[in-house]
Amino acid sequence: MCQVDEEYNGQLEHRVTPRGCFKEYFIHKFRAMLGKNRVIFPGEKVLLAVSGGPASSSMLSQVQEGLSRDAPKKLRFVPGIIYIDEGGASGQSMEERKRALAELESVFRATNYHYHIVHLDLPSSVLEAGSSATEKPQTGSSYKAAVDHFIQTRKNQNQHPDLSVENVQSLRMQEVQSGGTSPITPEHTQALQRLFASVRTLTAKEDLLHTLRQHLILHTARTQGYTKVMMGDSCSRLAIKLLSNISLGRGASLATDTGFSDPRYGDVVIVRPMRDYSSKEIAYYNRMFDIPSVFIPGLDCKAQDKASIQRLTESFVTKLQADFPSTVSTIYRTSEKLNTACPPQNTNTQLSAKCLLCVCALDTKLEEFSAYQATLISEQLSQRRGPRPGQGCETGEGGCCPSAKSTVDLKSLLCYSCGLTIKDMTTRDALPQYILSEAERRRSQMREISEFLLEDEAIPRVNGSL
Numbered sequence: 001m002c003q004v005d006e007e008y009n010g011q012l013e014h015r016v017t018p019r020g021c022f023k024e025y026f027i028h029k030f031r032a033m034l035g036k037n038r039v040i041f042p043g044e045k046v047l048l049a050v051s052g053g054p055a056s057s058s059m060l061s062q063v064q065e066g067l068s069r070d071a072p073k074k075l076r077f078v079p080g081i082i083y084i085d086e087g088g089a090s091g092q093s094m095e096e097r098k099r100a101l102a103e104l105e106s107v108f109r110a111t112n113y114h115y116h117i118v119h120l121d122l123p124s125s126v127l128e129a130g131s132s133a134t135e136k137p138q139t140g141s142s143y144k145a146a147v148d149h150f151i152q153t154r155k156n157q158n159q160h161p162d163l164s165v166e167n168v169q170s171l172r173m174q175e176v177q178s179g180g181t182s183p184i185t186p187e188h189t190q191a192l193q194r195l196f197a198s199v200r201t202l203t204a205k206e207d208l209l210h211t212l213r214q215h216l217i218l219h220t221a222r223t224q225g226y227t228k229v230m231m232g233d234s235c236s237r238l239a240i241k242l243l244s245n246i247s248l249g250r251g252a253s254l255a256t257d258t259g260f261s262d263p264r265y266g267d268v269v270i271v272r273p274m275r276d277y278s279s280k281e282i283a284y285y286n287r288m289f290d291i292p293s294v295f296i297p298g299l300d301c302k303a304q305d306k307a308s309i310q311r312l313t314e315s316f317v318t319k320l321q322a323d324f325p326s327t328v329s330t331i332y333r334t335s336e337k338l339n340t341a342c343p344p345q346n347t348n349t350q351l352s353a354k355c356l357l358c359v360c361a362l363d364t365k366l367e368e369f370s371a372y373q374a375t376l377i378s379e380q381l382s383q384r385r386g387p388r389p390g391q392g393c394e395t396g397e398g399g400c401c402p403s404a405k406s407t408v409d410l411k412s413l414l415c416y417s418c419g420l421t422i423k424d425m426t427t428r429d430a431l432p433q434y435i436l437s438e439a440e441r442r443r444s445q446m447r448e449i450s451e452f453l454l455e456d457e458a459i460p461r462v463n464g465s466l
Contacts, residue, residue, distance in 0.1 A: 019288060026277075026285050030062040031073060033273045039261050040228050040271065042076040047226040048113075049217055050081050052104055052294035056232030058282045059274050061291045063230075064111060077228075081108050081115035082220055084213050088120055088189040089196050089205075090299050103294045116220055120192055120212060195430045202308035204424035206299055207248065207417070211357045212432070221268045233272045236279040236321075239331035244313040249417040252363040258335040264359050278328060355415040356439055357422075363415050413439055 040046060048063060050056040066075035083104055087097035101117060108115040199205045221229050233241070238258045245257055256262045262270035274282070286293060300308060305315040321327045355362055410428065411419050422428065428436075 044077045045226045046077045046228040047221045048081050048230045052296050054282050055234045057293040059232040079113050083117045085119045088192040100296050198426045198430040200424045204421045206310050207421045229270045231272050232274050234277050235332045236328050239328045240314045240317050242335050244310045247309045253360040255338040356413040357418040
């Protein structure tokens, strides 16, 4: 609070009311988070992932404040908005989904930003790196070069009125009015319902839904030319996510799952500028300054506290925070000190070294006498013995079936946590086709590499015998 005037050199409007002071503090924290990390470059296209909730709606409001004409220090990137319609997975009716989409569209149109409303159906190319990987700016000294290029571009816009900000905004509004919503089809909804009906536990359903959502956001960013994605994860949400991910077996990827930037995809970087805000701060700001938000029920709506690991962790942290106000901040500060032991992930990293679903580095390397190796050995022994009399196999289809073999094949391509999620499914055939196609492509690639290595090892022995 005491550094606001120093950072903005007295350019902020001085107010004596606590309301004005809180607004300046809130805005300053958002811009300071972006300025401190310097991940987003001037003129870069940034996709704002808005779910309609308080945190993402507040993030959208902060971007609007930063890009307004009277901002003391303007943000200098090109924003876009994406909303993922998950109503088919959570069991909403078509009328409820259309009503929520209408409310969100009215909010998005008021921003004059290009927006994308996409339903949870996934194309076949979602796991492949796009062409934007070669256009990704590098960190370090190139940030100053990007700033200089942006300033020169603005000078050119002043010399050529056709490229002015007003004309660019009008063109952007024409794109918005042309329609940014894909149609809802009953076939996609039924396929999505079959997928989630095949998952036994709510824990696995929530984890699978999060994975599919990330895939679709990533695919939209690549196809539309965005190189950064802003997520509205607050401090409270990240504290819950840290503890729940540890319980889910995602300890190896905690640094990327809760940090400010997540570079695991290489060509698209996920950033979390709201990670310094608590849910209480966001609620007060939205209430005081009339920030619109839309409530959309999720998978865990009306579920009991013990229905899933994520739900239980949220209940635990929230109740503990009510009695001990430093709970969330303590967990959050712990997450800031985490670092991954794995090498940085980029588009040049071999796909075989990444998880098929979450795209994190595989943490399932077999070590002698490890607990994970013992689990695999016991599963292999149980599959060799076959089911007991009167019992079906693990897939629920009666007797040993080809689906059990596909589970073993998929497990070699998954991290520990994603392997548990797939294990909770009654059938793997309900998975989206792009996942099955990518799994088959990776398996064939690994077979080719293995065959090449075996041939390469056999050549010296043949020459030696000659």
